Amino acid sequence: xxxxxxxxxxxxxxxxxxxxxxxxxxxxxxxxxxxxxxxxxxxxxxxxxxxxxxxxxxxxxxxxxxxxxxxxxxxxxxxxxxxxxxxxxxxxxxxxxxxxxxxxxxxxxxxxxxxxxxxxxxxxxxxxxxxxxxxxxxxxxxxxxxxxxxxxxxxxxxxxxxxxxxxxxxxxxxxxxxxxxxxxxxxxxxxxxxxxxxxxxxxxxxx
Ligand SMILES: [Zn+2]
Numbered sequence: 001x002x003x004x005x006x007x008x009x010x011x012x013x014x015x016x017x018x019x020x021x022x023x024x025x026x027x028x029x030x031x032x033x034x035x036x037x038x039x040x041x042x043x044x045x046x047x048x049x050x051x052x053x054x055x056x057x058x059x060x061x062x063x064x065x066x067x068x069x070x071x072x073x074x075x076x077x078x079x080x081x082x083x084x085x086x087x088x089x090x091x092x093x094x095x096x097x098x099x100x101x102x103x104x105x106x107x108x109x110x111x112x113x114x115x116x117x118x119x120x121x122x123x124x125x126x127x128x129x130x131x132x133x134x135x136x137x138x139x140x141x142x143x144x145x146x147x148x149x150x151x152x153x154x155x156x157x158x159x160x161x162x163x164x165x166x167x168x169x170x171x172x173x174x175x176x177x178x179x180x181x182x183x184x185x186x187x188x189x190x191x192x193x194x195x196x197x198x199x200x201x202x203x204x205x206x207x
Pocket of ligand 1: 014015016017018021047048049050051052
């Protein structure tokens, strides 16, 4: 693999100039093609004629990937207030000092836990819980609706996509299912099995 440095010269086809042009390698911020945001200070080939970025060398690919993984994607759902109370209650039991903002991390933990282990997903009967959500929501139809809005990085979004695909449910139902699991696993038990692990995570994310 050829390794480039800032100031190196090369040749490439420039879309803007519609011709083969000489290029100079330089650091530029490059917007992502399929997502919001940009990769900062990437070594790229810049057209000597028009100044456009004409190519990104292989050596810059990991930086693009990392920047894209860190670009935040928003997840928004609207659910009856009791589901939000379950998430807040779980977050409070784990880390009372962290405040309700910890539910974002708690949800990410649950997405990861079930996305990474298909047999755990089955064992925890998430599919069964998901099938009960519509009826449950119907019973809550007179209760206020809360809007939950989180910004997550790429890997968390992948976990969400894995789960919504595997269970054939939408994001709203997925968040409701996770809230029910938080209630069953963290709020209801005398000694929640994962309390120590989750407290350690809370200490790290709130550091
Ligand atoms: Zn050009």
